[in-house]
Amino acid sequence: MELTEVEFWDEYWANCRLPNVVDGNFSFDRCLRDELLRSLAGCRGEVLEVGCVPGKWLAFMAEDMGLVPSGIDFSKSGVECTLRNLEMLGIEHGRIVCGDFLKLPADRRFDVVLSLGFIEHFSDVDAVVGRHLDWLKPGGTLVLGVPNFRGVYGPIQAVLDKTVLDKHNLEIMSTSFFEELGPRFDLILKSVAYIGSFEPLLPMGRPGVTGPAQFFVKAFLRVCTYIRRLRLFDRLNSRFFSSYILAVYTRES
Ligand SMILES: C[S@@+](CC[C@H](N)C(=O)[O-])C[C@H]1O[C@@H](n2cnc3c(N)ncnc32)[C@H](O)[C@@H]1O
Numbered sequence: 001m002e003l004t005e006v007e008f009w010d011e012y013w014a015n016c017r018l019p020n021v022v023d024g025n026f027s028f029d030r031c032l033r034d035e036l037l038r039s040l041a042g043c044r045g046e047v048l049e050v051g052c053v054p055g056k057w058l059a060f061m062a063e064d065m066g067l068v069p070s071g072i073d074f075s076k077s078g079v080e081c082t083l084r085n086l087e088m089l090g091i092e093h094g095r096i097v098c099g100d101f102l103k104l105p106a107d108r109r110f111d112v113v114l115s116l117g118f119i120e121h122f123s124d125v126d127a128v129v130g131r132h133l134d135w136l137k138p139g140g141t142l143v144l145g146v147p148n149f150r151g152v153y154g155p156i157q158a159v160l161d162k163t164v165l166d167k168h169n170l171e172i173m174s175t176s177f178f179e180e181l182g183p184r185f186d187l188i189l190k191s192v193a194y195i196g197s198f199e200p201l202l203p204m205g206r207p208g209v210t211g212p213a214q215f216f217v218k219a220f221l222r223v224c225t226y227i228r229r230l231r232l233f234d235r236l237n238s239r240f241f242s243s244y245i246l247a248v249y250t251r252e253s
Helices: 006-013 025-037 055-065 076-089 127-132 153-161 175-184 210-226
Strands: 044-049 069-074 096-100 110-116 136-147 189-196 244-253
Touching: 006 076, 006 136, 025 136, 025 244, 044 055, 055 069, 055 076, 055 110, 069 076, 076 096, 096 244, 110 127, 127 136, 127 175, 153 210, 175 189, 175 244
Parallel strands: 044 069, 044 110, 069 096, 110 136
Antiparallel strands: 136 244, 189 244
């Protein structure tokens, strides 16, 4: 079962800022960028991003890693934004398909299949991972990234807006989930790690303040956004406060 609906994403991407690129001044982008460069060093060929809007990671993988980018997303406004973004950035790309990933037939295979913030929106995650593999060449690389709404983020997000937690499958937000996933799919785990250190922009709130707890949490996060400009915290990671989990697998040939 999917925990979000297409209408939610259409509205989410309706006012997407363009051009939209990976920004080294933003702590989360910087940490994910560095981990992708490290863990995908040596990858060549074509990459498919599942849930690809707004295309900033596709642009990054094309420009900095030499991969030919394609993507799938079911949000019409999101796909339009992605196409405009790639065009503005002058990125040559393969297909950017608007469609439901769970229903689209896998009509070709890629060297790298990647999703960032996708699989945690489903209750039956194994089925969704299986569909990623339908698009992956034997010997290819599978990259799965999810936010970590466990640890300190659970209570923080509950104060700001609990409905956000309901849209995420919290059970998969641990490195042990990704370690155990590999053998179920004949995947060799190359790396899995908590990354991103503490990220004050991960918790999502509505505009305004509804009480003292929200006031305190919002003020605390605001102060942290300044502190997180310092790169020295990037390497400080733990399951309690790191904002993201990135797992990289090789598919057996
Ligand atoms: C958290 S966003 C991913 C953001 C993006 N990859 C990034 O970090 O730059 C998840 C994306 O998955 C898309 N999505 C969710 N369910 C989908 C489905 N069943 N088929 C295709 N796309 C889907 C949404 O429209 C949304 O754009």
